[in-house]
Amino acid sequence: VANHGVPERLETSANLQDILALLRRRPCSVDDIAVGLSLHQNTVLKYVEQLCSQKQIQIGQTTQGLFYKAII
Secondary structure (H helix, E strand, O other): OOOOOOOHHHHHHHHHHHHHHHHHHOOEOHHHHHHHHOOOHHHHHHHHHHHHHOOOEEEEEEOOEEEEEEOO
16 A cells, blocks of 8 residues: 555554544544545544544444544
8 A cells, every 4th residue: 555655653643633533523433434534444443443542532332333433
């Protein structure tokens, strides 16, 4: 996967911040995040797990499934 000269750490940091910004606007599922930010679902899962472990987002459950939201 080409990263267009962007060091992976910076790309990861940008993606984490993009996901966090999206989740501050509204709760989203992994699919919502993947489509909204043009990321692969596996990549999104890796990032949301990291954000959860850092206590920046939390997981919620609805009849439609799991969703993530930012902890303000």
